[in-house]
Amino acid sequence: MKKPKITLTLVDQKGTRGCHHGHQIGDSFDFDTERGKLCPMAMHVAFPYIDILRYGGTLPAQPDGSILFCCPDVDVINVFRIQVEDG
Known part of the structure; x- marks a missing residue:
């Protein structure tokens, strides 16, 4: 079974401060090739879902x-969307 492609996109921010890692709304990350660019705190939350x-x-x-x-x-409270594409 081939793993689906997972893309994480920052879609909203609910907190009062900017992202400490520098992420901006609209930033998008391919989980397989760009996960190292994602803030480690956000990645910690994303991994179980993925x-x-x-x-x-x-x-x-x-x-x-x-x-x-x-x-x-x-x-900060960045809100990310997980998009799954069949691989």
């Missing part, structure tokens, strides 16, 4: 079908 999706699991989605997660930094 692991579930990569091995055939499902996650609760927004009404439009998107899967979202937040950065754990309370001052």
Whole structure:
């Protein structure tokens, strides 16, 4: 079974400060080739979701079908979308 392509995109920011890692809304990262560019705190949250999706699991989605997660930094609260493409 080939793993699907996973893309993480910063879609919103809810906190009062800018991202300490320098991420901006619209930044997008290919999980396989660019995961080292993603803030380690956000990556720590993203990994369990990605692991579930990569091995055939499902996650609760927004009404439009998107899967979202937040950065754990309370001052920043970046909101990322996970996009899955069959590989």
